[in-house]
Amino acid sequence: MPKNGGRIRNFKNNDAFEHDDRTHTSNTRRVSFKPNTHKGKNKWNNVKLQLDDDVYMGGTGEGGPHVHRKGAFRGRGGRLNSPSPRTGHGMAKKKFIAGVLPWYQIIIPYGAKHEKDVILKTLLSYISPDIFVPHYYKTNGNAAVFYVDDVKLAEKLFHADRKITMSDGFKLMVIVRNSVPNVAVDxxxxxxxxxxxxxxxxxxxxxxxxxxxxxxxxxxxxxxxxxxxxxxxxxxxxxxxxxxxxxxxxxxxxxxxxxxxxxxxxxxxxxxxxxxxxxxxxxxxxxxxxxxxxxxxxxxxxxxxxxxxxxxxxxxxxxxxxxxxxxxxxxxxxLPPAIGFDVLEDVTLPLRQQSFLVDPAGQDLVREFLTQYFAIYDAESRQPLLEAYHEHATMSLAATYLSNDNRNAATQRLNSYITNSRNILRITERESRRRYLRTGRLQVVSFLSDLPKTAHDLMGFAVDLLVFTPSIIVLTMNGVYKETNTNGNPTRSFHRTFVIVPNAGGGFCIINDMLFVTNTTKEQEEKAFSTGVTVEPTPAPVAPAPAAMAQPSPDDAQKMMLNMLSQQTGMNDHWSINCLQQTGWDFQRALFVFNQLNSEGKIPPEAFVK
Missing domain, CATH: 3.80.10.10 (Ribonuclease Inhibitor)
Incomplete structure (x- = not known):
C-alpha cells in the first residue's frame, strides 16, 4: 500500500481490481477510480472529440475525484496543498456533469464477482421506479461494464456510487463516464x-x-x-x-x-x-x-x-x-392546401405574350390611341395633348431608383422626376399629397410639357387592355424611352396607366393618368431600340388631338402609321407602305417584320433611299 501522500493509481478499462473496500475495515485506505488525466481543459468543440474521448462525470476536479491543484486551497497555517475542507464526515459531494451526447459508460469495479442479473437487479432496485436498459454488458478483468443511453438514468447511477451494500458487505462502486462504444463496421x-x-x-x-x-x-x-x-x-x-x-x-x-x-x-x-x-x-x-x-x-x-x-x-x-x-x-x-398554381408538373404553360387584351375588339382602338398619343408626346410641343385629356383629369408621377448605385452616374440620376414624385411611401402629409396631384387638363399638360423631351420605343411596348366597356377603358403599358434633350440621351423605364372615358364629341379622352419612371435594367438597355435607328422627334401635327381621340378615318390613321414607320425604320414611303400592307396595317407587326428581315440582311439598300 502507498504511504499517505503517495500517488493514487488511475483506473483503466482493462485493470483488474484486487483490493476490497469493506465497510467494516476502518483503517484501510480508500481506493479511488479515475480516468487518465489530460493536460489542459477538455473543450467540446467537435463531434469527433465527443465520440472518441471519455469524460469522468465527477465535478471535483478536471482529471478525477482526487486531483489537487497547486494553490487551490491553503490550510489554517497557510501551507500549500493542505487537504480541502470536508463536508460533514466525508469528502465534498461530487457533482454530475452531463455530456453532449446521451451515451454513458457504467463501470462496476469488482462487478465480475457477482452475476450479471444480481448487479442489474440491485441497480434497478436502487433507482426504482426508473428503469434503464443496459447495452453491451460485459466483464473486463474484475470489472463489469455496460452502457446506458439516457442522461437522467446516468445521473441516477452516478449518485448510486457507494450507496448500495451487497450481501457480502461490500459497498457497490459505480463509475460513470460520457463515452460512446467503439464500433467497426465489417x-x-x-x-x-x-x-x-x-x-x-x-x-x-x-x-x-x-x-x-x-x-x-x-x-x-x-x-x-x-x-x-x-x-x-x-x-x-x-x-x-x-x-x-x-x-x-x-x-x-x-x-x-x-x-x-x-x-x-x-x-x-x-x-x-x-x-x-x-x-x-x-x-x-x-x-x-x-x-x-x-x-x-x-x-x-x-x-x-x-x-x-x-x-x-x-x-x-x-x-x-x-x-x-x-x-x-x-x-x-x-396541412391545408398550399397556395400555388393548381397545375400538374408535366403541363406546359402557355406561351408568354407581350400584350394582353381583355376584348380583341379593342385592339384597333388601342393601336390608334397609342400611335397618336405618343406621336404628340414625343413631338417638340405637347400642347396638342390638351384635347386628349378630360376637363377634370388628374395625373400623378412617381419615381424611384432601382438601387443606390444608379445615383452615382450623371446619366442615371432621376432629378427631373424625383422632385415631382408623388410616392405615397415618401409623401405622407395630406397637403403634400394633394399638391403633387395635378388636376385639370391645363395643369396636367403644363406638367407634362416640363418633363424632359422623349422618344419612345413603341416596338418594345407591353400593353394590357384590362377593362373595355362602352363607358370606361383601362389601359396599362410599360416600356422604355430616351431623353432627347439630356446629355448622353439616357434611357428610362416607365409604366403608365390610362383610364379613358367617352367625351361629348363622340370620341375618347383620358380622365386619369398615372406615370411611374425608374432606371432601365441591363436587359432593357440591350433590347431598347433594337432597330438601330434613332427616333427623331416629329413636328407637332397640325390636326388637333381631339380628332385623334374621335376615331379618325382609316386614311388618316394609315398616314400616321406610315410616317411613324418611316421615321423609326429609315425606309422610304414606298417600302414602308409595302411593309404595312403585308402585315395588314398592324404597326407593331410591321416593325417586328422589319427588324427580323433587317437583321438577316434581306432588305435592299434602295429601301432606305428617300
Missing amino acids: AEMKEKMKLAMAKRYNATTKALDLTKFHADPDLADIFCALFRPVIMLAAIDIIAENIPDLEALNLNDNKLHGIEHLKILSSKLKNLKILYMGDNRIPFLGSLEPLKNLQLVELYLKGNPLVNRFSDNEIYVSDVRKKFPKLVKLDGVE
Whole structure:
C-alpha cells in the first residue's frame, strides 16, 4: 500500500481490481477510480472529440475525484496543498456533469464477482421506479461494464456510487463516464443489420421502421447506433441495395444530431416520400438543409429541439413548408392546401405574350390611341395633348431608383422626376399629397410639357387592355424611352396607366393618368431600340388631338402609321407602305417584320433611299 501522500493509481478499462473496500475495515485506505488525466481543459468543440474521448462525470476536479491543484486551497497555517475542507464526515459531494451526447459508460469495479442479473437487479432496485436498459454488458478483468443511453438514468447511477451494500458487505462502486462504444463496421455487422432490417420492413406499404435501432434484440451484442455517420451510411447502402423503391422510412428515437451525411438519401432512395425523425436531437430547422432535395409529402419532427424554438405553430409550419413545398402532413397533422398554381408538373404553360387584351375588339382602338398619343408626346410641343385629356383629369408621377448605385452616374440620376414624385411611401402629409396631384387638363399638360423631351420605343411596348366597356377603358403599358434633350440621351423605364372615358364629341379622352419612371435594367438597355435607328422627334401635327381621340378615318390613321414607320425604320414611303400592307396595317407587326428581315440582311439598300 502507498504511504499517505503517495500517488493514487488511475483506473483503466482493462485493470483488474484486487483490493476490497469493506465497510467494516476502518483503517484501510480508500481506493479511488479515475480516468487518465489530460493536460489542459477538455473543450467540446467537435463531434469527433465527443465520440472518441471519455469524460469522468465527477465535478471535483478536471482529471478525477482526487486531483489537487497547486494553490487551490491553503490550510489554517497557510501551507500549500493542505487537504480541502470536508463536508460533514466525508469528502465534498461530487457533482454530475452531463455530456453532449446521451451515451454513458457504467463501470462496476469488482462487478465480475457477482452475476450479471444480481448487479442489474440491485441497480434497478436502487433507482426504482426508473428503469434503464443496459447495452453491451460485459466483464473486463474484475470489472463489469455496460452502457446506458439516457442522461437522467446516468445521473441516477452516478449518485448510486457507494450507496448500495451487497450481501457480502461490500459497498457497490459505480463509475460513470460520457463515452460512446467503439464500433467497426465489417461484413459480419452489415449482415446482422440486414437481418434486423428485414423483420422491420413492410413490403405492402414499402415502409421500413428503424425506430431505436440500437436497442433491437438482434443487435444486442454490437453497437449499432444510427447517430454514428459510419453506421447510418452503412444502413443506407443496405437499404439502397435491397429495397431501392422504399417510400417510407422511420428514424424516430435514434439520438440523431448532425445529419449532414443524410444528403445522399435523395440520390440513393429516389422514391422516398415519407420520413419520420421524431424524438431525436436535431437542434435547428436549418439542420434539415441536407434533406431539401427529397420530395417529401409527410414529415415527422416532433420531439426535436428545433420544434421548441418556434413559439408560433403557424410560423413553424410555414418555415418547414418552405424547405419541403410538397408536404401534406407534418407531425401527424394534415396541412391545408398550399397556395400555388393548381397545375400538374408535366403541363406546359402557355406561351408568354407581350400584350394582353381583355376584348380583341379593342385592339384597333388601342393601336390608334397609342400611335397618336405618343406621336404628340414625343413631338417638340405637347400642347396638342390638351384635347386628349378630360376637363377634370388628374395625373400623378412617381419615381424611384432601382438601387443606390444608379445615383452615382450623371446619366442615371432621376432629378427631373424625383422632385415631382408623388410616392405615397415618401409623401405622407395630406397637403403634400394633394399638391403633387395635378388636376385639370391645363395643369396636367403644363406638367407634362416640363418633363424632359422623349422618344419612345413603341416596338418594345407591353400593353394590357384590362377593362373595355362602352363607358370606361383601362389601359396599362410599360416600356422604355430616351431623353432627347439630356446629355448622353439616357434611357428610362416607365409604366403608365390610362383610364379613358367617352367625351361629348363622340370620341375618347383620358380622365386619369398615372406615370411611374425608374432606371432601365441591363436587359432593357440591350433590347431598347433594337432597330438601330434613332427616333427623331416629329413636328407637332397640325390636326388637333381631339380628332385623334374621335376615331379618325382609316386614311388618316394609315398616314400616321406610315410616317411613324418611316421615321423609326429609315425606309422610304414606298417600302414602308409595302411593309404595312403585308402585315395588314398592324404597326407593331410591321416593325417586328422589319427588324427580323433587317437583321438577316434581306432588305435592299434602295429601301432606305428617300
